[in-house]
Amino acid sequence: MNFTRIEIPKPARFVSTVVENHQLSSRYFLMVLSKPEGFPDPAPGSFLHMAVPTSGRFFLRRPFSIFDCNGETITLLIVEKGEGTRILRELGAGETVDFLGPLGEAFPLLPGQRILAVAGGVGLAPLYYYQKFVSRTLDKRVCPECYQLVYGGRSEEDLFLSAIDLADEGSLLATDDGSYGFRGNAAQLAEVELERNPVDALFSCGPTPMLKAVADLAVQAGIAHWVSLENRMACAVGACRSCVIPVSAKEQAGKDVKERYKTVCHDGPVFNANEVIWERLPEP
Ligand SMILES: Cc1cc2nc3c(=O)[nH]c(=O)nc-3n(C[C@H](O)[C@H](O)[C@H](O)COP(=O)(O)OP(=O)(O)OC[C@H]3O[C@@H](n4cnc5c(N)ncnc54)[C@H](O)[C@@H]3O)c2cc1C
Numbered sequence: 195m196n197f198t199r200i201e202i203p204k205p206a207r208f209v210s211t212v213v214e215n216h217q218l219s220s221r222y223f224l225m226v227l228s229k230p231e232g233f234p235d236p237a238p239g240s241f242l243h244m245a246v247p248t249s250g251r252f253f254l255r256r257p258f259s260i261f262d263c264n265g266e267t268i269t270l271l272i273v274e275k276g277e278g279t280r281i282l283r284e285l286g287a288g289e290t291v292d293f294l295g296p297l298g299e300a301f302p303l304l305p306g307q308r309i310l311a312v313a314g315g316v317g318l319a320p321l322y323y324y325q326k327f328v329s330r331t332l333d334k335r336v337c338p339e340c341y342q343l344v345y346g347g348r349s350e351e352d353l354f355l356s357a358i359d360l361a362d363e364g365s366l367l368a369t370d371d372g373s374y375g376f377r378g379n380a381a382q383l384a385e386v387e388l389e390r391n392p393v394d395a396l397f398s399c400g401p402t403p404m405l406k407a408v409a410d411l412a413v414q415a416g417i418a419h420w421v422s423l424e425n426r427m428a429c430a431v432g433a434c435r436s437c438v439i440p441v442s443a444k445e446q447a448g449k450d451v452k453e454r455y456k457t458v459c460h461d462g463p464v465f466n467a468n469e470v471i472w473e474r475l476p477e478p
């Protein structure tokens with residue numbers, strides 16, 4: 195398939211301040227940060243590696259995909275999971291944060307191709323930003339109307355309908371409990387949508403079982419699939435190898451290699467799903 199890689203700006207370390215932490219539901223919040231001077235326009239799929247601001251108690255930074263970025267702010271969509279995300283949620287306006295970014299490879303541009311993007315939970319962030327990015331770049335090679343987003347949450351409160359205009363923007367919505375939209379997960383809704391409207395490629399980001407289901411859909415339909423993975427990370431710059439995944443070694447024809455490893459932080463987080471060895475993917 196004909197695709198174009200989006201140029202990735204050089205990452206750096208930045209210090210910024212919280213503009214607001216906006217609670218969207220019992221588990222999710224939007225963290226809006228002021229865009230520091232010199233922070234480059236991030237590509238969709240890029241992430242920030244954020245320090246948890248507590249006098250050295252948290253050694254490891256936490257990775258978060260960019261949900262939106264404009265001239266003044268960077269926005270992250272975060273689900274409160276453990277202590278790190280709880281501390282980040284409790285930060286007030288004006289408090290300082292320190293992050294590395296933008297990091298990682300982006301979803302590609304597919305000139306003239308129709309894309310179905312399948313997002314589950316916080317997997318919404320990079321795929322929502324892709325839609326914004328494409329419509330803002332005014333790039334004649336891609337058409338924003340060729341991009342259909344499918345998003346699934348546990349229940350209606352995880353769709354953030356009062357805060358984010360997903361339905362008004364034409365996204366297809368699913369809930370596990372059927373409290374809004376399609377009853378089922380985003381991959382199940384994508385399967386129904388694919389039968390109605392065939393596309394040229396799938397994008398996906400979300401829980402691993404959902405990603406595997408989307409990978410099966412792509413194989414059945416014989417179409418391309420790019421996936422964003424979320425592995426546990428330490429350095430996030432390709433040095434420590436704690437985030438590696440096994441990938442098919444087909445690309446290394448002629449060499450005596452059966453499989454090899456790629457880092458999710460530096461070679462990914464976006465991969466061509468064909469090269470991922472799904473049955474050996476570590477659970478995040
Ligand atoms: C490329 C990438 C993009 C991500 N984007 C988002 C996003 O947009 N929004 C969001 O809410 N979450 C995102 N995550 C997951 C997020 O990083 C974790 O939920 C978060 O680090 C949990 O931290 P904690 O201290 O609250 O949880 P704890 O469970 O206490 O974390 C303990 C350790 O495990 C790591 N960890 C735990 N869960 C994950 C996970 N699922 N993925 C990676 N590391 C994990 C933490 O970084 C930390 O080092 C992303 C992860 C990756 C790799």
Ligand code: FES
Pocket residue numbers: 426427428429430431432433434435436437438457458459460
């Ligand atoms: S986290 Fe260190 S190599 Fe990816």
